[in-house]
Amino acid sequence: MMFKRITIIGLGLIGGSLGLAIKKQRLAQEVIGVSRRRSTVVRALSRGVADRVTLDAAKAVQGADLVILCAPVLKIIDIARDISGSLEEGAIVTDAGSTKKEIVKHIESILPDKVHFVGSHPLAGSEKSGVIYSDGNLFDNSYCLVTRSSWTEKSALEKVKKFWRRIGMKVEVMSPDKHDMIISKLSHLPHASSAALSNACSKAELRFAAGGFKDATRISSSSPELWKDIFLTNRKNIIRGISELEKELSKIKSALKKNSGKELMKLLEKAKTVRDSI
Amino acid sequence: MMFKRITIIGLGLIGGSLGLAIKKQRLAQEVIGVSRRRSTVVRALSRGVADRVTLDAAKAVQGADLVILCAPVLKIIDIARDISGSLEEGAIVTDAGSTKKEIVKHIESILPDKVHFVGSHPLAGSEKSGVIYSDGNLFDNSYCLVTRSSWTEKSALEKVKKFWRRIGMKVEVMSPDKHDMIISKLSHLPHASSAALSNACSKAELRFAAGGFKDATRISSSSPELWKDIFLTNRKNIIRGISELEKELSKIKSALKKNSGKELMKLLEKAKTVRDSI
Numbered sequence: 050m051m052f053k054r055i056t057i058i059g060l061g062l063i064g065g066s067l068g069l070a071i072k073k074q075r076l077a078q079e080v081i082g083v084s085r086r087r088s089t090v091v092r093a094l095s096r097g098v099a100d101r102v103t104l105d106a107a108k109a110v111q112g113a114d115l116v117i118l119c120a121p122v123l124k125i126i127d128i129a130r131d132i133s134g135s136l137e138e139g140a141i142v143t144d145a146g147s148t149k150k151e152i153v154k155h156i157e158s159i160l161p162d163k164v165h166f167v168g169s170h171p172l173a174g175s176e177k178s179g180v181i182y183s184d185g186n187l188f189d190n191s192y193c194l195v196t197r198s199s200w201t202e203k204s205a206l207e208k209v210k211k212f213w214r215r216i217g218m219k220v221e222v223m224s225p226d227k228h229d230m231i232i233s234k235l236s237h238l239p240h241a242s243s244a245a246l247s248n249a250c251s252k253a254e255l256r257f258a259a260g261g262f263k264d265a266t267r268i269s270s271s272s273p274e275l276w277k278d279i280f281l282t283n284r285k286n287i288i289r290g291i292s293e294l295e296k297e298l299s300k301i302k303s304a305l306k307k308n309s310g311k312e313l314m315k316l317l318e319k320a321k322t323v324r325d326s327i
Numbered sequence: 328m329m330f331k332r333i334t335i336i337g338l339g340l341i342g343g344s345l346g347l348a349i350k351k352q353r354l355a356q357e358v359i360g361v362s363r364r365r366s367t368v369v370r371a372l373s374r375g376v377a378d379r380v381t382l383d384a385a386k387a388v389q390g391a392d393l394v395i396l397c398a399p400v401l402k403i404i405d406i407a408r409d410i411s412g413s414l415e416e417g418a419i420v421t422d423a424g425s426t427k428k429e430i431v432k433h434i435e436s437i438l439p440d441k442v443h444f445v446g447s448h449p450l451a452g453s454e455k456s457g458v459i460y461s462d463g464n465l466f467d468n469s470y471c472l473v474t475r476s477s478w479t480e481k482s483a484l485e486k487v488k489k490f491w492r493r494i495g496m497k498v499e500v501m502s503p504d505k506h507d508m509i510i511s512k513l514s515h516l517p518h519a520s521s522a523a524l525s526n527a528c529s530k531a532e533l534r535f536a537a538g539g540f541k542d543a544t545r546i547s548s549s550s551p552e553l554w555k556d557i558f559l560t561n562r563k564n565i566i567r568g569i570s571e572l573e574k575e576l577s578k579i580k581s582a583l584k585k586n587s588g589k590e591l592m593k594l595l596e597k598a599k600t601v602r603d604s605i
Contacts, residue, residue, distance in 0.1 A: 172535060172537040173537070173538075174537075174538070175538065191537060192534075192535050192537070194535065221535070231532050231535060232535070234527070234528050234532050235528070235532060235533070235535055235536050235537065235539075235540045236537065236539050236540060238524065238527065239524055239539050239540050239542075239543035239544070240539060240543075241576065241579050242520050242523075242524055242543065242572075242576065243539075243543050243598070244575075244579065244594060244595055244598035245520075245572055245575035245576045245578075245579060245598075246516065246517055246520055246572060246575075247597075247598035247599075247601040247602045248575045248578075248594065248597055248598050248601065249512070249516065249568065249571040249572045249574075249575045250512050250513070250601060252601065252604060254509050254512050254513060255513070255601065255604060255605055257450060257470050257472065257499070257509060257510070257513055258513050258605045259450040259451070259452075259469060259470070259513065259514065260451075260452070260453065261513075261514050261517050261518060261521075261546045262513045262514060262517050262605075263605060264517075264542050264543070264545045264546060265517035265518075265520065265521050265542070265543055265545075265546060266517070266598075266601075266602050267542045267543075267602070268539045268542060268543060269595075269598040269599060269601070269602045270599055270602040270603055271599070273592055273595035273596045273598075273599055274592070276591075276595050277588050277591045277592050277595060278588075280579075280582075280583060280591050280595075281583075281586065281588055281591065284583045284584075284586065287583055288580055288583050288584065290527065291576050291577075291579065291580045291583075292580075293527045294520075294523055294524060294527045294576065295573060295576060295577075296527075297522075297523035297524075297526045297527050298519065298520065298523045298569050298572065298573060299569075299573075300523075300526075301519050301522065301523060301558075301569065302566055302569045302570075304558075305558060305559075305562045305565055305566050305569075306562075306566065308559065308562065310555050310556075310559055313554075313555045313558050313559065314551055314552070314555045316522060316526065317522055317547075317551035317554050317555060317558075318551045319525075319526055320521070320522035320523075320525040320526050320544075320547040320551075321525075321547060321548055321549070321550075321551055323525040323526065323528060323530065323533065323544075323547070324525045324544050324545070324547045324548040325548055326530060326533060327533055327536045327540075327541065
């Protein structure tokens, strides 16, 4: 097997689904799950996402050769601090956080030299949260972005890449900076616009909400706690993204003000081309 | 049966699906389909959306007691002009256009007094277009907004309401003005923001587009021709909606600039409450 013991800290949708995928692919002799909440521990055991589940993160990482941090972004950094003294020599630590620059910078300075950190961002998930929605196929055929910094150890990087591939993902390696820039456009900006769209509607109007509105606002139903951290750790890119979005909105507004079908057609056709190219 | 002959003019996704639904519910002895394009006529016949299909709209409305206009918004008005001299006395004309104020105003002035027009907007559809995607269950359990103006004839209104209910829809009656205001928020504004979001992304970034981006931009894949007309006939409401969306985006930007987790949390929580209330 690839690993002796994998410890997953944080048992939400991602942590739980990872546990199921690891067991399905037989990537570890033992999977340990860690949650801060007793109720989650009970649910995680009943969903079978780990062989053992505990509330004690520091204890759970002892003897682990792979530790995966699956908490909200800012919590990931706190957890790294809590477990740093308990990690085995040679252990690999990775994460599933949606921003990478802040996480990589802090965790590389927190963890001892004998431990290897490699940042990861599996591009999978849904607007649902909680271990009860765990799905061992959640990651299939999606991309996992893995980061390489000047501190990244080569063999650890290779092992983490192999791990995500065995989980079923397509792996791409890039710098934390590049990751945060790309993902701000593809994930954080859509989230901001989805939230703004929801907030621009009054409840009275929502009665007739149909497919278009539901699709466009679906992600604003995600966990505010999770997303607050993502937003705070990728502020500059998201601010820049919102400005670009505002520029595009004002092009549409200007075409409407001029009553120009030709300009509208150009903007809508461009959008369709972009969207259809995915 | 409710109708002797129903003529559907415009055989896209909506017109085609209506044909299938009418036949499934046995609402007419005969369904005539009309398209401007010979290729659509062939496809419509093979999908079985009508008993007969023709290129000649004026001829096709002869003997029809219900005529449904299912074309892009501005085309609906042109078609009404083309058929106005051929409609039977007492015939009811309705439509499936996504804006109502312009359509109702123009068509009421175009059609002869002996014919009754009632505006309709079935809130159903998808980003797909074309008769080949026709689906007789497309309308099930969705809302159909039917308009009442000072010219609306009461018995015609009742018959149109009954028609949509038999198709499987929940019917709500409102003024064309109110319709356009509500729908600008629930459908046209999401469309504008979806298009703007797509246009704010470069193709190079799109490679890693995942569920969130796909959901938020799905509707920008719709027909530009269809949406150009919708935008042009609901300009003021959409301009106002974009301004409100910009206000909400700038609240998020301001929270990011202040690095305020508390403000972000408030905005994301509000959005989640709105979205979850649907």
